Amino acid sequence: MAPEAASAPRAGLLPRGRLALREAGLVFACTLGNFLCVTPTVTAVFGLFLVPIASEFAWKRAQVSAGLSILTLANAVFFPLAGWLADRYGTRGVVLAGNLMLGAAILGLSRATANMALFYTLFFLVGLAGAFSSGMLFSKVISENFTRRRGLWMGFSAGVGNGAGSTCMPVIAALLMQGAGWRGAYRDIGLIVIGVGFPLIFVLLRNLPGARPTARGGMRPAARPGELSLGRALRTAPFWMILGAIAVAGGCMIAVFAHVVPILTDKGFPVSQATLVLSVFALTCAVWQSTVGWILDRTESPRVTAPLYLVAALGLAIMQYGSGLAAMIAAGAMLGVALGTEFGMLGYLISRYFGVASFGAISGIMFAAVLLSQAIAPYLMDVAFDHTGSYGLPMSIVEAAMLCACAVIALLRPYPYPLHDLPGR
Secondary structure, rough: OOOHHHHHHHHHHHHHHHHHHHHHHHHHHHHHHHOOHHHHHOOOOOOHHHHHHHHHHOOOHHHHHHHHHHHHHHHHHHHHHHHHHOOOOOOOOHHHHHHHHHHHHHHOOOOOOOOOOHHHHHHHHHHHHHHHOOOOHHHHHHHHHOOHHHHHHHHHHHHHHHHHHHHHHHHHHHHHHHHHHHHHHHHHHHHHHHHHHHHHHHHHHHOOOOOOOOOOOOOOOOOOOOOOOOOOOOOHHHHHHHHHHHHHHHHHHHHHHHHHHHHHHHHOOOOHHHHHHHHHHHHHHHHHHHHHHHHHHOOOHHHHHHHHHHHHHHHHHHHOOOOHHHHHHHOOOOOHHHHHHHHHHHHHHHHHOOOOHHHHHHHHHHHHHHHHHHHHHHHHHHHHHHHOOOOEEEEEEEHHHHHHHHHHHOOOOOOOOOOOOOOOO
């Protein structure tokens, strides 16, 4: 008898209300994990620390910002290892260890000195630790525990977690800095990550009855049709199509996101209005991740999302050639839809095309590639600006990239097994 068939009746051992609470607790734990991952707690607040650190150490701002680049590189490099460990030993243990590591690494930032090697080493350690408590691993948890609502809860936990975290943590950091300076703020953020995140994730992040945990230390589920190892996935066309489309398009969208304010101020908009458009971009992205997950849960192919890339191209054209605040807000919303689609699709597509048995290893490679693209694309956008004196050329290149990504997604074949053939909730 297949393990799914054997474990399915066990779901009935829990009363319906208690099972619903377990499900809600698991989703909350994944959302909290995204709220306290490296993006909200370090990357989103970095701008607040940039000037105080540069002033105290008598450094150029670029020297301080290099720490963030090192963090991003370390994060990408260790994603595959984190995914492999989660496949081998179970996601929960890796996430809990990662939470402690990340909190300790952020605490370490409070001890930084004007020794540049130490400063960069501390940011490297933050990036390393962040890979082991990343949104990729929480997507793996959702994949193991949900089937028919997988896309919805993936999008919700990542969109709300990262969105709310990236909104709230800068406010929290600013308040902490008023009383304790940048060192005290880093110290307290590290304590929040451990003191709030660890106990709640420890209690709530537990597999539901009938789940398919993939740790090799326990009984592994029987392979399903279409469920592949990393090696076999690398030899398939969907792997490279997904990787290429989402990595390139995601990098392009992050590049635009990072440059919304300079793009609009160059067009004559005041900073306040440019910031409003940026906020609309970010909020739409956070909300749309759940929406695209809900859509994916109801279809047997990701082709339905291809038109959303056209929405991005239209938004870019409006931002590039349009005028008036209303048009720019509309453009920001369109771009938020595109970026939310990017963030909402990757984990879901991995689970549907390749299964969950090697989700960690496969997603580790893909998420690392996406992160590297997101690190490089904004830099290339500024290089193009330095050579041409405007963002016109890079915006046109991004539009072309989104059209290419649209074509690639439209060519993806249906999932190897229908949703109604999968057991689970």
